[in-house]
Amino acid sequence: MKRAVYPGSFDPVTRGHLDIIERAAALVDELVVGVLNNNAKIPLFSVEERVNMLNEVIRHIPNVRVEAFSGLSVDFVKSCGARFIVRGLRAVTDFEYELQMAQTNRSIDREIDTLFFTTALQYAYISSTIVKEVAFYGGDISGFVPECVVSHIERRISEKQRENKV
Numbered sequence: 717m718k719r720a721v722y723p724g725s726f727d728p729v730t731r732g733h734l735d736i737i738e739r740a741a742a743l744v745d746e747l748v749v750g751v752l753n754n755n756a757k758i759p760l761f762s763v764e765e766r767v768n769m770l771n772e773v774i775r776h777i778p779n780v781r782v783e784a785f786s787g788l789s790v791d792f793v794k795s796c797g798a799r800f801i802v803r804g805l806r807a808v809t810d811f812e813y814e815l816q817m818a819q820t821n822r823s824i825d826r827e828i829d830t831l832f833f834t835t836a837l838q839y840a841y842i843s844s845t846i847v848k849e850v851a852f853y854g855g856d857i858s859g860f861v862p863e864c865v866v867s868h869i870e871r872r873i874s875e876k877q878r879e880n881k882v
């Protein structure tokens with residue numbers, strides 16, 4: 717069975733992520749979306765919330781499953797019985813970091829290769845960070861994230877804004 721892992725923060729999942737998931741899923745028998753439980757970053761959504769949102773948006777793709785992980789991506793990939801890491805490349809600005817990660821991962825484990833997908837042009841400028849920024853200032857994010865994710869973000873941002881006013 718050809719299995720790949722798409723690791724990331726997905727805080728929150730964007731239309732760009734979903735496009736990569738759909739295209740990668742078409743290439744392998746099973747795609748595991750790995751949601752990093754990263755203690756170093758303060759995310760907008762807990763890892764459980766990110767997994768739940770991803771599960772909502774991948775419902776139409778039968779060979780995709782979503783799992784949380786912590787630690788090294790390569791260890792998670794191995795534990796899934798996979799050999800491939802999937803990542804999206806939006807622009808040259810992504811390249812240096814992505815190359816460094818891919819080379820680091822390969823130097824840790826020679827059996828694991830990274831497959832890069834070029835992000836669809838219409839999503840090339842979208843990032844989770846930009847989505848959060850636009851939402852924070854009340855902008856329309858419906859073109860940036862899957863429909864069912866919009867209300868989750870708006871709700872969380874207004875909760876945060878209320879907390880900060882207290």
Ligand code: PNS
Pocket residue numbers: 723724725726752787788789790816817820821
């Ligand atoms: O969505 P992101 O935040 O760009 O994803 C980055 C991610 C999760 C793929 C990367 O930070 C990662 O693999 N972290 C796990 C720790 C690890 O394996 N580090 C070594 C690779 S540099």
